[in-house]
Amino acid sequence: MKVIAYGASTSSTSINKALATYAAKQIDGAEVTVLDINSYSVPMFTEDKEKEIGHAEGAQAFLNDIAQADALVISFAEHNGHYPAAYKNLFDWATRIDRNVFKDIPAVYLATSPGPGGAKSVLAAATGSAPFFGGNVKDSVSIPAFYDNFNVEKGEVTNPEIAAQIKAAVAKLSA
Template identity: 70%
Template structure:
């Protein structure tokens, strides 16, 4: 199984990218490719820009990576209760090329934040809109208080209950 995982953030120290990578690597025998949104540069979306340049190359490359996956794991960062601007912009460009961005593939949606909310607001929005964009959400998990629950040094979860939720979530991809 080939899994594409990414954090929906352009932060170089994204805890969501860390969580997505960790979770994807829970799938035994899977070939995991972790994407960095910074590798898919697109201008700020507008219809005027789209008329000028056509399809953004970064969005085409992003969609190509998703197309090659058997399953997708996304961990959503939350900015003021919503998607990060970097993710939303890439996503908007991508939907102009292919509305079913996730191409009817099984996905696991995650979210985390440093605080106790665990980015649940953006996770709920993403999960609610997923069917409109070709995502077959098999599971969704919010991880609150990331730095309390995840040991960056060892690259593992300290919280056994959350670890079990993530293992159960990826088991749904099989």
């Protein structure tokens, strides 16, 4: 099974990328590719810019990479209750090329934050809108207090209950 994982964040130290990577590696026998959102350069989306350049090459590359997956593990960063602007911009460009961005590929959606909310607002938005963009969300998990529950140096969840939730969620990708 080829799994594409990414954190919907452009931070070089993204906790959501770390979480998505960890979760994807919990899938037995999976070939995991971790995407870096920074690899997909796109200008700020406007209709005028779209008329000028057509489709943004970075958005097409993003779509091409997603299309290679048998399963997706995405962890959404939250900025003031919403998607980070850079991810939302890339996503907007991608939907202009193909509204069915996620191609009905089985997915697990995650979100985390350093605080107690666990980025639940953005996770709810992502999960709720997924069907409009070809999203096939098998499960979603919010992880509060990231640094209390994850060892960054080892790249692993330290809370057994949360580790079990993630393992159960990604197991649904093979079902």
